Amino acid sequence: MDGRPAALVVSIGRNRVTLAADDFADLVAGQLDRSYRLATVILGSAMEAEDAVADAAFAAWRGRGKLRATDRFEAWFSRIVVNVCRDRLRARRRRPVVEMPAVDVRSGSPDGEPDFRDGVHARDAMSRAFETLEPDERIVLVLRFWQDLSVDTIAERLGIPSGTVKSRLHHATGRLRTSLTVREVRR
Numbered sequence: 516m517d518g519r520p521a522a523l524v525v526s527i528g529r530n531r532v533t534l535a536a537d538d539f540a541d542l543v544a545g546q547l548d549r550s551y552r553l554a555t556v557i558l559g560s561a562m563e564a565e566d567a568v569a570d571a572a573f574a575a576w577r578g579r580g581k582l583r584a585t586d587r588f589e590a591w592f593s594r595i596v597v598n599v600c601r602d603r604l605r606a607r608r609r610r611p612v613v614e615m616p617a618v619d620v621r622s623g624s625p626d627g628e629p630d631f632r633d634g635v636h637a638r639d640a641m642s643r644a645f646e647t648l649e650p651d652e653r654i655v656l657v658l659r660f661w662q663d664l665s666v667d668t669i670a671e672r673l674g675i676p677s678g679t680v681k682s683r684l685h686h687a688t689g690r691l692r693t694s695l696t697v698r699e700v701r702r
Contacts, residue, residue: 539579542588543572550596556657557600559646567603571596594672597654604650644694652687655680 547568554564554571574595582591645653658669659680666684670677 538585539576542585543575543592546589546592547572550592553593553657553662554596554600556661557597557653558603559642563603567599568596571599574599590668590672594674597658597673601650601654604653608650640695641691644691647694648687648690652683652690655683656687656691659684 550568550571551564554567555561558564558567571592575592578595582588645656648656654673655669658664658672659666664672666677666680669680673680
């Protein structure tokens, strides 16, 4: 060895691209913040998002031979993060949910109204409605509205037709609308 870090060999058609392990680490490091934000929105938990991004980085390392070009790394790694999050959401649905007792948020207020503003209630209602979505619906909503990706880009990153992305967006927004409307009526 000449003292250089071990190299990763990435095949691109008939050509071979050599990528040093440090370069791979730099590519991953450049995506960590964005990937963490993406995972946090999809999963709804900062701690679970940290684990998901770490799992995605490990999966990327194991699957590094599938990377076709370093200029496609962002899309490739984003897809891995989304897939890890999808797996976690599916596993979450298989686990039993333990309901926590309700907390009285009205304490300390002389007129019995909550101590915090309606914005907090709206955010909580949206979070609860968001949790009712199927993992695939949640993922396309996050990519479209939080990551501000186009339908075609989402389709490419998820490896699905753009019509499927549009359908999932339509169903997800409809379910959110229904869930939020039902919650408002129950209030």
